Amino acid sequence: MAKFKIATPAGASFTTAGGGYEYEMEPLDGMDAEIVEGPTDEDGFIRFAQDADAIYGKGMRFTRKIIDGLPEQCRAIALGSVGVDSVDVVAATARGLPVTNCPHTFIEEVADHAMALLLSSFRRVIEQDRMVREGRWREGRPALLQIPRMMGQTLGLIAFGHVARAVAKRAKPFGLRVIAYDPFIQELLMVEHGVIPATLEEVLTQSDFISMHAPATPEAEGMLMEKHFRQMKKTAIFINTGRGPTVQESALIKALQEGWIAHAGLDVLEIEPPGNNNPILGMPNVTLSAHTASASARFDPARKLHVGRELALILNGRWPMSCVNPAVLMSSKLRRWQPISMERGPNS
Template sequence: MAKLKIVTTPFQADGYPLEREALAGLDVEIVEAPAEESAFLAAAQDADAIYAKGLKITRRIIDGLTKCRVITLGSVGVDSVDIAAATERNIPVTNIPDTFIEEVADHTMTLLLASWRRLPESERLVRDKRWGEGRRFLYQFPRLRGLTLGFISFGRIPRAVSRRAAPFGLRMMAYDPFIEEFAVLDYGVEPAPLNDVLEQSDFICMHAPGTPESDRMMRAEHFARMKKTAIFINTGRGQTVDEAALIEALQQGKIAGAALDVLEKEPPGDNNPLLSMDNVILTAHVASASSRFDPARKRRVGQELALVLKGKWPMSCVNPAALEKSGLARWQPISILRGPNS
């Protein structure tokens, strides 16, 4: 039997020991190719699998693959692969949607609490030797219990956030036209139209997946519907928000603040107004980070690659239509996900 070829980009130099755990028993070589379209395609043309990282897997690359069985991502987001092109070629695309739900939910809740209690401003008062002003500063804000938390999209991560938010006494609402309402109600969350969520919420948590359909989903007209006291939180994808509209809403006092782990452009340019706003908390796209994240991610990549190269369905697939014609054997219920935060 010919050696199986997995092509990736030179992103790590450890020999891929964690990915190889699940690949043990298979005669596999992992080939690193330059993170440039033409050079990558030249190396990957005869690949059995693509381990996608650090490079956009375009239609040109996909159309040039002669025997690829799977494109595997070590991330939740799938926006770095042309999913439509892969589906046309019956190539399943896998991601890892369930390896760091808890971390992102923790980070989301941290941003919610820190922004509501104005933690950066309160700390600055202490460091500026203005101790006596701290209590008076917080007198203008109500307590958390009884306020409303609104979710845009209600996949796995927002569901985990709702479990964390419930003990704080928050009323919760969610807009997600792709989820049956009883699945939302089971979490103590009210399903609602988008405008109701925007108009009634004190916090808006953005969890929409990074898909073409959700590109700049949050625009000026949406921020205009929010309460002037509302705080916007995004730990999902930066491209789901019209950042210029968000900046304008913050500058004009249409909303009170924002707490963001993701931005349209990362890292932000030095002239990005968000960097100098006192009512904005920023973190560097780190919500999923923890000591278990990287090992868990790499092992899951190896598992998905091994399953497909052994002729079986993967555990997670973002283009299930490709599976039906892939010739792979279905061995368990597949986890079919809509995108990054499902």
């Protein structure tokens, strides 16, 4: 039996079930640790994890019940995703459990995808493709003669985290003026990225393209409502590669149906996958992808190696690189931790 047990639900998130844990185990080599799969239901996982030293969170929600049921020896919950909405972070903090994520792993891919949705929505790529395939060749040019030139238009970013900054960098060569709203980011940081700080109202009313990047936090849930879509330009294109629940989908549907905005490019939805009765699926003024913005050939290796590195730090009694609830450092339960902020590996 290994010295350290890392408990994880059976199967995998994002990818097909199985696939092994070679990438996660690479940074753990020589530590006498093992990743062991257990049940995916609350009660079953709690029983299974009673001797766990750490949790590899994937494939299920880690509720307060599960977190409160973890043993005293459990040191952290490590996630292989950017979002942490699968974990009750408040409950984890109360227990003194650090929750780690992969904040820098998928930035470039998501930014690329946001620009792809923006460009394809603006230039009506799917509509143009359909016209050609249906023998409506002569309709293509007249349709595009109705839209303006992209250069000189305004892109508004809601939230200015790492992905939004990467989107701003990509938007500049297209001649877009970029503005951003984020009450948690210093305005000088936006200026350093060539972005104009703005209020939410200014982003909504001035932008020709609005890109949503707010994280899936309780405060941001349902952040964009009917009143916000009513403030947008009738020609506006709304892009969301962040989290579906940050937008009240019924309000977005109404805005698209009644012409408050022109188009939406969505990688995320309120409920995923959507039911067949979701009106969005039948709307010609919506471009969709299946929550795939972060996907690329490096997706699994990058995130799994990061999880392994975090687990190696944690099991060595060191502070993880990407803790989303650093307030646990103040907990008396964490006297065993060595909070080395610049640490990059268990043996460095």
